[in-house]
Amino acid sequence: MPALVLLGAQWGDEGKGKATDLLGGSVDYVVRYQGGNNAGHTVVVGDQKYALHLLPSGILSPGCTPVIGNGVVVDPSVLLSELSGLNERGVDTSKLLISGNAHIITPYNVTVDKVTERFLGKRKIGTTGRGIGPTYADKINRVGIRVQDLYDESILTQKVEAALDVKNQVLTKLFNRRAIAVDQVVEELLDYAEKIKPYVADTVLILNQALDDDKVVLFEGGQGTLLDIDHGTYPFVTSSNPTAGGACTGAGVGPTKISRVIGILKAYTTRVGSGPFPTELFDEDGEALRRIGGERGVTTGRDRRCGWFDAVIARYATRVNGLTDFFLTKLDVLTGWEQIPVCVAYEIDGERVEELPYSQTDFHHAKPVYEYLPGWQEDITKAKTFADLPKNAQGYVKALEDMSGAPISAIGVGPGRDETIEINSFL
Numbered sequence: 001m002p003a004l005v006l007l008g009a010q011w012g013d014e015g016k017g018k019a020t021d022l023l024g025g026s027v028d029y030v031v032r033y034q035g036g037n038n039a040g041h042t043v044v045v046g047d048q049k050y051a052l053h054l055l056p057s058g059i060l061s062p063g064c065t066p067v068i069g070n071g072v073v074v075d076p077s078v079l080l081s082e083l084s085g086l087n088e089r090g091v092d093t094s095k096l097l098i099s100g101n102a103h104i105i106t107p108y109n110v111t112v113d114k115v116t117e118r119f120l121g122k123r124k125i126g127t128t129g130r131g132i133g134p135t136y137a138d139k140i141n142r143v144g145i146r147v148q149d150l151y152d153e154s155i156l157t158q159k160v161e162a163a164l165d166v167k168n169q170v171l172t173k174l175f176n177r178r179a180i181a182v183d184q185v186v187e188e189l190l191d192y193a194e195k196i197k198p199y200v201a202d203t204v205l206i207l208n209q210a211l212d213d214d215k216v217v218l219f220e221g222g223q224g225t226l227l228d229i230d231h232g233t234y235p236f237v238t239s240s241n242p243t244a245g246g247a248c249t250g251a252g253v254g255p256t257k258i259s260r261v262i263g264i265l266k267a268y269t270t271r272v273g274s275g276p277f278p279t280e281l282f283d284e285d286g287e288a289l290r291r292i293g294g295e296r297g298v299t300t301g302r303d304r305r306c307g308w309f310d311a312v313i314a315r316y317a318t319r320v321n322g323l324t325d326f327f328l329t330k331l332d333v334l335t336g337w338e339q340i341p342v343c344v345a346y347e348i349d350g351e352r353v354e355e356l357p358y359s360q361t362d363f364h365h366a367k368p369v370y371e372y373l374p375g376w377q378e379d380i381t382k383a384k385t386f387a388d389l390p391k392n393a394q395g396y397v398k399a400l401e402d403m404s405g406a407p408i409s410a411i412g413v414g415p416g417r418d419e420t421i422e423i424n425s426f427l
């Protein structure tokens with residue numbers, strides 16, 4: 001059965017873009033199922049580097065049809081500029097399909113995101129400021145604008161009016177901002193509508209027919225398990241479901257169709273924005289991980305917070321996603337340490353805890369319990385097979401696999417497509 005989900009097992013930026021691109025040549029469809037242009041997925045092809053925010057990473061594989069599913073939130077201005085940026089670099093984007101049920105990030109959603117964060121002050125989430133949370137809030141409040149609404153001016157005007165009725169009260173009276181004019185928003189959206197029209201399709205029907213025809217479909221998650229609105233470190237999360245179930249709701253494909261769920265797992269841990277992070281480092285090791293790993297946000301340019309590998313989180317990701325495999329990335333970044341600490345459990349208020357606590361308070365109190373694994377000094381970026389890795393690097397991978405609860409089927413030893421050790425085939 002040819003439907004695979006590929007998702008982040010930590011707090012995002014695990015290397016999903018590279019992993020998706022790697023499989024892109026062998027699959028028929030790559031589908032984004034949640035999130036929006038808060039994502040920043042880096043793909044390196046030869047000497048070319050691409051940063052994708054909204055488009056599925058499969059867009060770089062000529063044989064593959066990229067799909068933006070109903071669960072995604074679409075900022076039309078970002079979509080169009082990302083498409084033209086790729087076209088200028090010679091990438092054919094004409095096969096793109098966008099669900100008519102995907103929700104639109106309107107200019108007022110972006111404004112609300114920014115002013116809300118400012119209003120929260122110290123308690124801010126540290127969002128990407130792209131309007132993600134407010135757009136999903138409108139969707140749940142049933143005042144959202146969908147892609148299909150762009151094609152009926154009267155309906156669009158009514159919907160924008162309904163959304164702005166309340167928002168303008170909040171913007172003017174609470175946030176002391178100017179009201180947003182309905183006409184101006186409608187005009188802007190109508191301008192995008194025509195440009196997007198060729199891509200709009202019934203993606204649910206197309207994907208289900210493709211699966212019936214034994215085509216291979218890859219669902220590409222944005223963000224990561226610990227940023228999931230239901231299963232992450234709420235409230236320091238994004239406003240969608242990057243976890244495996246999100247692929248079903250965000251693409252309209254039943255769970256019985258999914259055959260494999262691959263968790264992308266960085267060999268250490270990073271996080272962007274606010275929220276608890278038990279293995280975070282504030283010393284020179286954290287600085288070294290940031291420098292060697294190039295840990296700077298693709299979307300916002302913020303420095304990523306860095307820390308050691310956390311096996312409690314990896315086990316949790318295995319459980320809530322039903323992971324069948326891991327793709328371990330950035331092992332090369334750990335070259336050069338004499339020994340590498342790995343968090344195997346937490347100590348919470350004096351007690352050893354093996355699994356992620358469900359209580360936010362407990363998680364905030366969690367201190368990492370470390371085991372120290374022997375490091376390696378050899379360059380591993382040219383390794384092609386597991387046997388090419390130095391003994392201690394092999395030991396590190398095996399230890400992470402044992403702790404995390406699913407087989408590690410591929411290992412990244414560099415950002416390029418070919419800098420990958422394949423252990424078990426994903427297809």
Ligand code: GDP
Nearest residue numbers: 013014015016017040041042330412413414415
């Ligand atoms: P994503 O959001 O999960 O797609 O990840 P990002 O693109 O935000 O961040 C991952 C970064 O690590 C990118 O710069 C990738 O090019 C890079 N990368 C991915 N896999 C590897 C790897 O195995 N080794 C190294 N050194 N870099 C990698």
Ligand code: IMO
Nearest residue numbers: 012013038039040126127128222223238272273
């Ligand atoms: P990729 O797909 C890392 C974080 C933000 C913030 C929180 C909420 O590249 O892994 P939002 O704008 O979504 O409302 O912000 O989520 N965040 C990410 N962190 N990688 C991402 O995407 C992220 N997308 C959102 O930093 O803490």
Ligand code: MG
Nearest residue numbers: 013040041298
């Ligand atoms: Mg990223």
